[in-house]
Structure formats: C-alpha cells, structure tokens
Amino acid sequence: MIRANENYQKLQASYLFSDIAQRVALFQKNNPEAQIIRLGIGDVTKALPPAVIAAFHEGVDEMAKDTTFKGYGPEQGYAFLREKIAAHDYQARGADISSDEIFVSDGAKCDTGNFQELFAGDIKIAIPDPVYPVYLDTNVMAGRTGVFKEGRYQNIVYMDCVKENNFMPQIPDEPVDLIYLCFPNNPTGTCATRAELAAWVDYAQENKALILFDAAYEAFIRDGDLPRSIYEIDGAARVAVEFRSFSKTAGFTGTRCGFTVVPKDCTVFSGKGEPISLHGLWHRRQSTKFNGVSYPVQKAAEAVYSPEGQKQITELVSLYLENADIICRTVEDLGFGYAGGKNSPYIWVDGQGRDSWEFFDLLLNRASVVCTPGGGFGRCGKPYIRISAFNSRQNVVQAMERIKEAL
Ligand code: MLT
Numbered sequence: 001m002i003r004a005n006e007n008y009q010k011l012q013a014s015y016l017f018s019d020i021a022q023r024v025a026l027f028q029k030n031n032p033e034a035q036i037i038r039l040g041i042g043d044v045t046k047a048l049p050p051a052v053i054a055a056f057h058e059g060v061d062e063m064a065k066d067t068t069f070k071g072y073g074p075e076q077g078y079a080f081l082r083e084k085i086a087a088h089d090y091q092a093r094g095a096d097i098s099s100d101e102i103f104v105s106d107g108a109k110c111d112t113g114n115f116q117e118l119f120a121g122d123i124k125i126a127i128p129d130p131v132y133p134v135y136l137d138t139n140v141m142a143g144r145t146g147v148f149k150e151g152r153y154q155n156i157v158y159m160d161c162v163k164e165n166n167f168m169p170q171i172p173d174e175p176v177d178l179i180y181l182c183f184p185n186n187p188t189g190t191c192a193t194r195a196e197l198a199a200w201v202d203y204a205q206e207n208k209a210l211i212l213f214d215a216a217y218e219a220f221i222r223d224g225d226l227p228r229s230i231y232e233i234d235g236a237a238r239v240a241v242e243f244r245s246f247s248k249t250a251g252f253t254g255t256r257c258g259f260t261v262v263p264k265d266c267t268v269f270s271g272k273g274e275p276i277s278l279h280g281l282w283h284r285r286q287s288t289k290f291n292g293v294s295y296p297v298q299k300a301a302e303a304v305y306s307p308e309g310q311k312q313i314t315e316l317v318s319l320y321l322e323n324a325d326i327i328c329r330t331v332e333d334l335g336f337g338y339a340g341g342k343n344s345p346y347i348w349v350d351g352q353g354r355d356s357w358e359f360f361d362l363l364l365n366r367a368s369v370v371c372t373p374g375g376g377f378g379r380c381g382k383p384y385i386r387i388s389a390f391n392s393r394q395n396v397v398q399a400m401e402r403i404k405e406a407l
Contacts, residue, residue: 007143010153016133016376017041020360024370031368037399039327040370042186042345042388044251045395046319048300049312052250055303059296070295075287077104077259081298084305085259089244095231101263101279103286104301106256106293108216108245113138114289115212115241115260116178118281119268123177126157128169130187130377130384132214135180151379160380161188167339167348168196171203179204181230182214184221187377187386188348189340191226197233204239208269210278211240216258219249219317221343237263241278248345248390250304250313257293257301320345323396324389330400331387334407345389348374359385366406369399 013019020040028036048056062068076082082099090097105111113134121144127136129152136153139145146154157176159169167188169181181200183192204211211230218228230236245258252258262282267275293301303309328341337350349371351359356373363369363385372388374381389396 005141005143007141007145010140010145010147011137012148015137016372019376020370020372023360024364027364027368034368036364036368036370037391037395037402038370039388039391039396039399040372042248042390043253044248044320044390045392046251046316048251048255049304049309049316051303051306051309051312052300055306056255056296056300059299062299063295073292073295073298075283075292076100076102077293078295078298078302081302082259084302088305090229090231090261093229093232095229096237097231097261097263101261103260103262103282104293104298105258105260105286105290107247107252107258108214108243108260109134111243111258111260112180112212112214114285115243115282116142116144117285118278119178119210120271124155124157124175126159126169126172126176126179128161128180128182128185129158129379130161130374130381131180132182132186133377135212135214136378151382158378161185161190162380163337163339163350166190168192171199175207177207177209179209179211180214181211182216184217184344185340185346186214186217187346187372187374187381187384189342189344189346190348191221191223191343193225194227194233197227197230197236201230201233201236201239205235209239210266210268211236213240213242215242216245217248217344217346218244219313220321220345222321223343226343231261231263238265238267241266241282246301246304249317250301250309251316252301255297255300257297319393320389323391323393326393326396326400327387327389330404334404341389347387347389349385349387351383351385353383356382356385363403363406367399367402369402 082102086099157172161167167190213230230240242261246252262279266278324341331338339348341347356375360373372386374384
C-alpha cells in the first residue's frame, strides 16, 4: 500500500498565495466587470531591463548554433555569473565571499525551502511570526513539527514580531539550533541594523547555531547605514547562509534566477559534535537533485552587473520604492499605523481592530484591490494586512484612491 507523508496532513489547507488567488478568481467570476488591482503577492510588473533582455537574446542565439551551444552547465552555476556576484554584491561591500561559495539557483523560494534537508530531524528551529510561509511549511513537511494548535505548530520556537518590539525578532529564551531571518523583512518591511544582526551572529557563534538569512529584498535598501548582507558582520561567514534573488531586484519572477551563499568556513556538527562542511553538504544536495539554471537565464542575470544593467535596475527598484512611499502616505492620511515601506517594497498596515481576512475581503469587495492578509503569515499577523508596492504607478495611485473612497 502506498502511504502518504503524513506530515502533509499537518499543513494548512493550501499555500497562502494559492488560497488568495482562488478567492480573487472567485470574486472576478462573480464580478466580471471589476478591474482588480493586485497589491497582494509580491510579483513584479515591469518588463525585464533592456540590458538583461539583450543578454538573454544573445544567450538564446548561442544555443541556436552547434559551435556555441551549451549542454549541462557547471553544477554551481557559470563562473562568469558567480564571479560578478562575488565581486559586486560581496567583495565591493567588504564581505570576504568568493565565487566558489556561490550556488546559482532558480530562486530563493526553492533554496530557502530545500535547505532544511541538510539538518537533523530533531533540531530546535526559531522562526519569526509573522513569516514568509515557505520556511515553516517545509519544516512541517519534513516532520520537524508537531500538530497545528491555536495558530501554531508544536516544537517550533516562534519569535513574535509585534509593534512593541518594532517587529524585530528577539533572541529566544530557550536554546535553538537553526534561526530563520529575513531583512528587509517579508512581510513586515522592517530592516535590521548592523548591531541587531551582530547580536544574532554572536548568538549563533556562542551556541553553535546556524542562521538562514533571506536577503531577497536587499536591493530595496537605500539607507547606507543598513547592512545589505549578513556577511558585512564580522564572523557571519562561520554561522550564516544567505539567500538572494534576481526576482525583485531585476524583474526575474517569471524568468527564475537566484543564488545561495554557503561559505566554506560554515560548519554543522555530527551527533558526536564533529564539524562537517555545510558547503560540502549543499554541493552534494544540489548536484544530486538540481541541474542548474538555463544558460540564457544566467547570461541575462550576468547583465544585471553591467553598468547599464545597474543603472536600469536602480531605476526599476526606485519606481517600486516611490510606489511604496505613495502607499505609506495614503495609509498615514487614513490614520492607520504601519511599518515598512522604506528600504522595502512591503507596507504592513495595522487594521485598527479588524481581522486580516475581514480587511482583505473589505478591500476586495469595496475597492477591487487585492492585499495579503497578515494572518496568512502567522498568528501575530492577524491584526495586519500587507500591501505590496509591486505594480505600475498608475495602478498604485488608482488603488490608493479606491481605498480612500472605500474606507
Ligand atoms: C510574497 O509575496 O511574499 C513573495 O512574492 C512570495 C515569493 O517570493 O515567493
């Protein structure tokens, strides 16, 4: 008899963004005339920048000739891309990361979801609440949690991110082995200072713990005092893995490319306490289960680092940041409290006593605007909604006008 992985039975009925998509589709079916504006899932709307598209085309043309055709690529990704990433994203910012510590992938969602495979089943995991659901759900699937009760899985150490602590995860009172952090944060939009990240790095070093640091939104940091990588903090290369994505930075949500940095100094431990190279484990995992990102897509990603590419992605990110500012001003005018929206594409809006799904329904029904209910990110998110700045200027302005009218 073929038996199911019963851990899947512990999961909530469907993935948050699938659930929202279904509700929106139903609303559209019942209201065919409604012009829905989507400020829910963080999906970009602007086309790929011209420098990226030109390189993408070149890559495709190379695949069309026997003399330049490429079959399977190098396991960790093409050196031309990894070298640009190491030099530009790390060495230029004083972080000692080399190209062979970079693993090119099809995006941060897969890597943040898959990485937990490398760890024992009985480790203690600290996860912020609210949180990007992938970190939690993949650990549920792997059987590291108990059942879901009163809005929480047993055996997880939740780090409440609430107004009182400025939505900043606090170091847990009990010992933990694996810590998930994301800055600029999805969903709250908050950013960590150097001192805040340094406290986590110290904790991990003292406790032989590991930090999984999701930096998918680092391109939105415009404040020069804020760290864009955890490796800007001394000692982080021994205790942290960093995930990055071209999705939000350069419009790759549909094109798929990201990367994970696993420094060679990073260790995990055997049951007997002997150090094991994390880099070796991830290399083993990826070379067994993943066959790389296509050559044209890696060429396209490389173009992000050209002078034109840099200029174009800066403009792209600025457009979304200006949208975020418009959303913040509207929310402020309406008298709602909020976090994020600066150095971040997400605005975390306090629903003034409304439940987040109720607020979601209200905006959908009265304004035809889609947001993300905070409750979908965890129990602490229930009083909030997340508004995303990823849409055209025109749609954001119109959505804000509609929200003002509706409220
Ligand atoms: C989000 O809206 O939280 C993100 O777009 C989801 C993702 O990147 O997978």
